[in-house]
Amino acid sequence: MKNQYEPIQTSIVKIEQLSPINKLFTLKIKNKQTRNTFKFRHGQFFILSFPGFGEAPFGFCSSPTIRETFQVSIDQRGSLTSKLFKSKVGDNIGIRGPYGNGFDQKKIKNRNLVLVAGGCGLSPLRTIIQDANLHPEKFQNIQVFYGCRNPELLVFKDDYNQWNKNIEMNLTVDAPDKNWKGDIGVVTNLLTPEKISSDSVAILVGPPIMYKFVIQKLIELGLNEKDIYVSLERRMHCGIGVCQHCVLVGGKYVCTDGPLFSYAEIKDTPEGI
Amino acid sequence: MNDKQLQGLVSYLIKNKHTVYSHTDDDGKINIKKIDTGKDFTLCPKRPLYSFKKFFLPSCQKMMVFSDNETTLNRSKNEKIVLLGLHFYDLKAFTLINQVYKKDPHFQKKLRNAIIIGQSPIPAEMEDYQKFEKEVLEHLKFDIFLEAKSHGKQESFRIFTGSEDGQRLLDDFGYRDYENIEYKGPVPKKGLGPINSMLIEKIRKSRGSEIWKELDKKCTNCGKCTIVCPTCFCFKIKDEIKKDEILRSREWDSCFYDEFSEIAGGHKFLNTTEKRIYNYYDHKFVRIPEEYTMPGCVSCGRCTEVCPAGIDIREVLRRIIEEN
Structure with a gap:
């Protein structure tokens, strides 16, 4: 019987600083056979661990079509991520997964896709953005609306010009610096009837406070509750629906039923958003 | 014999x-x-x-050792x-x-x-x-x-x-x-049965009602009920740094403990006693029955025996049934 908690060994092949508090880690699964069979879908996550510092869930942030390595972009927030920030290329990192329901691409077939991100919430959405850049034929129109506290904290800033060729990037910050040319204010301000067609599918990744306002706005713009997806963050220990830490009271587990939920699915869940 | x-x-x-x-x-x-x-x-x-x-x-299951x-x-x-x-x-x-x-x-x-x-x-x-x-x-x-x-x-x-x-x-x-007697699986043909099905509905309906507010004041979040309960199975995974090695184990956890639902940055989703005790009943009488077609409570009465605040699970269920 396979031990579900045994980490898959990866090694860090590249570390890039994306913002003062965020680093992008490129990981490669060491065992060739495992690497060849390891597959994930948009919206799935994995559990990363460092011996002595425990485990925590993170979303993939590279295109699932890139199979040799995968990437994760991490904000430094606690003891595990601080330990990761001190690691170097060549160090070993344990992972397990992939976990979660993932995003069914059929749902966005021939539909306009609206991606709304706050802070480091852009990172998990980058699986779609990168995939769309590598395989534009797989997607219809993609619009990204990305808000951050200040320009310094934007992640993947060097890629926006490249991305703009295939997708529409809309940026806003709360506190601009003197070089800032984009919008100023909350991301909700960017969501206007001129920009967003009511038959779009939206995926939101960011802090819960952003969800409240963005969902309200998207519903006003005529989007169906079933077409608004949010990614929920919860404490997780197992990833397989047993340990109870990620429960949404009422019957769902973020690790197995999520982390992406349509607003229609969770709007009646207390504390859901 | x-x-x-x-x-x-x-x-x-x-x-x-x-x-x-x-x-x-x-x-x-x-x-x-x-x-x-x-x-x-x-x-x-x-x-x-x-x-x-x-x-x-076991309260602490050794899972792996790193060295x-x-x-x-x-x-x-x-x-x-x-x-x-x-x-x-x-x-x-x-x-x-x-x-x-x-x-x-x-x-x-x-x-x-x-x-x-x-x-x-x-x-x-x-x-x-x-x-x-x-x-x-x-x-x-x-x-x-x-x-x-x-x-x-x-x-x-x-x-x-x-x-x-x-x-x-x-x-x-x-x-x-x-x-x-041949084991025919955990679930009888009749499924959950009328009492357990009724409880699912009643517990759901009772959310936010008076009884949970009363329990919020009574319950001390000690977690004793979860320790003695024969069906409580929540756990956490914990690393421990020893002299020459690091031990990763799976330990019993309790949904009444403060850090149970805490995420990076400090937010707790189960941040009141009312939410925690409702979650406890939701797990036993809603989630387990729906997921496994079996009740999550086996009526052993251990939680009632051990509760320092005198919460009697039978009394709570009786009120939920009557008041909803």
């Missing part, structure tokens, strides 16, 4: 290198202990405060154990946890190495005792089941087997007067 024969069976198991754990009566207090002879155990209707849960889900870039998975010992005297509700709890931990290598290995002997309460001391019908037993996981029969002062037992292991054991011991 009479008293003497049962003692003979237990002695036979001990002689054959099984470690036997059973109820012992220590001045009226029922404990579960390792027994050394066929005479040390007691079969009685009173249950121990702590269930047999720890034999399959110098090496990960060594912990393989549980191949110790043959016998758990003697599980009451009906502890068998029910065990059957449920076996479903939840179906794919867990630690749990399943312990199960493979264990002989589970259940017992019915002794009729003379249980007035509303009803005979264990086949329909009940065929949905419980056990190897041998002792159904008590009264013959004057002499105790005797009707013997059922619930697995090949159980049959083989009795055959080898030389006792053949048993009836085999």
Whole structure:
């Protein structure tokens, strides 16, 4: 019987600083056979661990079509991520997964896709953005609306010009610096009837406070509750629906039923958003 | 099977290198202990405060050890154990946890190495005792089941087997007067049944109602109920830095503890007692029944016995049913 908690060994092949508090880690699964069979879908996550510092869930942030390595972009927030920030290329990192329901691409077939991100919430959405850049034929129109506290904290800033060729990037910050040319204010301000067609599918990744306002706005713009997806963050220990830490009271587990939920699915869940 | 024969069976198991754990009566207090002879155990209707849960889900399950870039998975010992005297509700709890931990290598290995002997309460001391019908037993996981029969002062037992292991054991011991009951899975044909289905609806309906606000003031978040509950199975995964190695283990956790739902940055989703105690009932009476088609509470009453605030689960359920 396979031990579900045994980490898959990866090694860090590249570390890039994306913002003062965020680093992008490129990981490669060491065992060739495992690497060849390891597959994930948009919206799935994995559990990363460092011996002595425990485990925590993170979303993939590279295109699932890139199979040799995968990437994760991490904000430094606690003891595990601080330990990761001190690691170097060549160090070993344990992972397990992939976990979660993932995003069914059929749902966005021939539909306009609206991606709304706050802070480091852009990172998990980058699986779609990168995939769309590598395989534009797989997607219809993609619009990204990305808000951050200040320009310094934007992640993947060097890629926006490249991305703009295939997708529409809309940026806003709360506190601009003197070089800032984009919008100023909350991301909700960017969501206007001129920009967003009511038959779009939206995926939101960011802090819960952003969800409240963005969902309200998207519903006003005529989007169906079933077409608004949010990614929920919860404490997780197992990833397989047993340990109870990620429960949404009422019957769902973020690790197995999520982390992406349509607003229609969770709007009646207390504390859901 | 009479008293003497049962003692003979237990002695036979001990002689054959099984470690036997059973109820012992220590001045009226029922404990579960390792027994050394066929005479040390007691079969009685009173249950121990702590269930047999720890034999399959230890409070701390060592999972793996890290040292110098090496990960060594912990393989549980191949110790043959016998758990003697599980009451009906502890068998029910065990059957449920076996479903939840179906794919867990630690749990399943312990199960493979264990002989589970259940017992019915002794009729003379249980007035509303009803005979264990086949329909009940065929949905419980056990190897041998002792159904008590009264013959004057002499105790005797009707013997059922619930697995090949159980049959083989009795055959080898030389006792053949048993009836085999084939395990038909944890869920009876009728499914959850009307009472448990009604409870799902009532608990859902009761969310935010007065009773939870009252419990919010009463409950101290001590988590004792989750420790003694034979069906509570929440856990956390914990790393511990030792001198030469790092140990990763799975430990019992309680949904009443403050950090249970805390995420990076400090936000807690279960941040009030009301939310925590509702979540506890939601798990037992809504989520487990919906996920496993079995009730998450086996009516053992341990949580009520141990609660320092005097919360009685029967009283809470009675009010939820009446008020919703």
